[in-house]
Amino acid sequence: MDKVPMTREGFDSLEKELKNLKSIERPAIIEAIAEARAHGDLSENAEYHAARERQSFIEGRIKELEGVISNAQIIDPATLDGNTVKFGARLTIVDEDTDEELSFQIVGQYESNADEGRLSITSPIARAMIGKSLGESVEVHTPKGLRTYEILEVLYDAGG
Numbered sequence: 568m569d570k571v572p573m574t575r576e577g578f579d580s581l582e583k584e585l586k587n588l589k590s591i592e593r594p595a596i597i598e599a600i601a602e603a604r605a606h607g608d609l610s611e612n613a614e615y616h617a618a619r620e621r622q623s624f625i626e627g628r629i630k631e632l633e634g635v636i637s638n639a640q641i642i643d644p645a646t647l648d649g650n651t652v653k654f655g656a657r658l659t660i661v662d663e664d665t666d667e668e669l670s671f672q673i674v675g676q677y678e679s680n681a682d683e684g685r686l687s688i689t690s691p692i693a694r695a696m697i698g699k700s701l702g703e704s705v706e707v708h709t710p711k712g713l714r715t716y717e718i719l720e721v722l723y724d725a726g727g
Contacts, residue, residue, distance in 0.1 A: 570640040572654050572688065577678025578641050585632040588625055594676035596622045597686075603697075635677050647723040654688055658696060659720035663704065668719070673697070 573581075596618055603615035644655030652658060657672045671684045673696065679687035686693045692727050695707040701721050 569638065571635050571675060571677065572640050572642055574655060574676035575641055575643060577675055578636070578639050579634055581639075581677060585629065585636065588629050588632070593622075593629070595637045598626055606625055610625050622689050643721045649723075650721050652696045652699050652718065652721055653723075654697075655723060656696075657720075657722040657724065660692075660696070660705075660716040660718050663715045665716055669716075670720075685722060 586682045596723075600615065601620040603609075603612055603618050606612055606614065609615050614672045642654050644657075647653055647655060652673070654673055654675075656671060657670070659668060659670045661668045665712050668693075671681075673688055674685045676687040679685050679690070688694070688697070691709055692707050696703050696716075696718065699705050701717060701718055702716055704717050707716060
């Protein structure tokens with residue numbers, strides 16, 4: 568597996584989720600399976616099958632998180648500067664057709680959350696912005712078609 572870029576905040580969040588899965592969720596589901604087994608015939612026991620399905624999900628997520636964490640490359644945006652867009656940059660851009668402004672930070676795919684203004688480095692907008700500079704116009708192929716954005720602000724800081 569290749570290195571997975573992420574911010575310190577994203578890394579800490581994944582570690583917290585992993586700890587919760589291992590120390591709280593896993594023991595709880597093991598207990599739920601044991602309780603469901605005690606109810607007898609497993610072939611018609613919906614509780615048992617639901618618990619086993621949940622256990623499968625939890626174990627899969629634990630394995631995924633362990634892989635991502637072990638391959639994490641933590642990048643601290645506060646150590647970066649300049650007017651060129653790089654991983655970790657907080658951007659303000661404007662749609663040149665509608666004058667709608669967007670603000671977001673470019674982060675790793677495992678910490679992205681569009682509702683919180685954190686776009687994955689693999690998203691079309693972030694990929695188009697990487698390497699571009701303040702004031703530059705950038706064409707982006709979006710689900711709504713070709714859009715042109717101007718980069719109004721490029722910031723690098725640690726805060727979220």
